[in-house]
Amino acid sequence: MEENGKLQAAALSEVAHLKVHGRTTGSLSPLTLFWTGSAVEFNIRGSELWIEVEADYNQHEPWISMLINNVPVSRQMITAGRRWICVFRGMNGNAVKNVRIVRELQAMSDDPGCLLQIHAVKSGGEFLPVADKALKLEFIGDSITSGEGVVGAKPEEDWIPVWFSATVNYTAMTAEALDADYRVISQSGWGVLTSWDNNPSRNIPQYYSQVCGLLGGERNEALGALQINDFEAWQPDAVVINLGTNDGGAFYSPEWNDPLSGKAYKQRLNEDGSFNEHDLEAFERAAEAFLVKLRYYNPQAQLVWAYGMLGTPMMPAICRAVDSYVSRSGDKRASVFQLPDMTPESAGARSHPGRLAHEHAAQALSGYLQNILRPGY
Structure with a gap:
């Protein structure tokens, strides 16, 4: 040139x-x-x-x-x-x-x-030439995985792009620690079954098979965002699922009313403030079904449900869903890993994990992945 x-x-x-x-x-x-x-x-x-x-x-x-x-x-x-x-x-x-x-x-x-x-x-x-790394990792998540709030002072509350970062992020840090190439599929506010505000159409699993199916508009469609992803071209060694935070938040949010059908959706609390058992079961079924889908598209990958950077209210339900998937499928390459919780010292902007919280998560997660991907390495 x-x-x-x-x-x-x-x-x-x-x-x-x-x-x-x-x-x-x-x-x-x-x-x-x-x-x-x-x-x-x-x-x-x-x-x-x-x-x-x-x-x-x-x-x-x-x-x-x-x-x-x-x-x-x-x-x-x-x-x-x-x-x-x-x-x-x-x-x-x-x-x-x-x-x-x-x-x-x-x-x-x-x-x-x-x-x-x-x-x-x-x-x-x-x-x-640019060589491939030793491992491939895929991360699936919400605002935490999108790095929302990792940039900016703690008092910042504006929901604007400047506070997002893909590089100051546990995904990039984990990949670097393991010498891995990586991909991220994430969307702020979205969950496994529902978004933080109870909208059932805002869940990651229904769009997972597409290149970037959650994008709308004619231009994105023309660019191929809605095409089926070529999974054979890039197979991860591990898929890390960091979802559930917004599903838990939906229990505390007002109901969402579908403007087309008029139907109301709500993850409910019992009178004593506990999560409604029926709605928890719906989440568990959605989480188990997502694991089935992930295994279909990623036949050799370790499936690791990593959760906990903003509390662990959904951890029992996540564990039940993963246990049920393993029991029904016989698939022993699925597990749950609890990420370290954000502290006042490690908080970032918009009440989200800051850089220090992402560093703590990456250190813990990379150690866990090292053990299951490279035992004895």
Whole structure:
């Protein structure tokens, strides 16, 4: 990509060596980054690198982080439009740099206009192969897994993209500790059976088989978000499910009324304040059914239900669901792991786990995964 010492631009599809992280349709013309933690990675020998990005949104602008040799060097909002952004310049042209451009913001189910694409690169250097890591991990979750509140001061309460981070996050930290490639499927407020406000359509399992099925709008559909994901192309060694927090919160939220059918939905409390047994059983059935679905699409993976960063009210129900799945299926590669709870010292913005809480979770989870994925390693 160098001609007479000048920088040369090339479409992403023309780059000889690159690596895409996160669920995509496989298209590089351009590359659409749908999920938090989705990224494009290069190994480049050169002194300068630019990327051409395009963003759009109705309300919530996407953010990116740029990492050089696994260290974040820039984090920025991408405003609407198409433009070139400098990743680095003036560096040693003979040294090979590992570069990752990471989407920091979750897929925005309530903003069909939210878009982040990478079209091209510009460099005077040489792109080299990017090797796969030793393991592959998939994380499924809600606002915790989306890194909501991990950036920002504790008093912050605005629900805006700047407070989300995919890089200052237990998912990235766990993957780094295990030398793993990873993917994230997460959505703030969503659960296994219902969202925090009792909306039964806002559950992760019903969209799991699609590339990014929770996105709406004609443009997302045209980009392939609703396509069935190519599971054979990327099989994880472990699937980590961090769901249940919002299902528990639904018991304390008002009922949700479907504007189309008029039907009301509510996870109920008993008179003594305990969870209604019938509604808990509905959650357990949904959790068990999700494990069945996960096993279908990930036949060799360890299934680890990791829960507890914002309390553990749903832990008994989660344990019953996993035990029932193991008993019915005979599948011994499913387990429950309790994550360390957030403390006042480790809290972040929006009453969510902060960086310290994510570090504690990653340390505990990576140790557990190490034992089941690499026993005696």
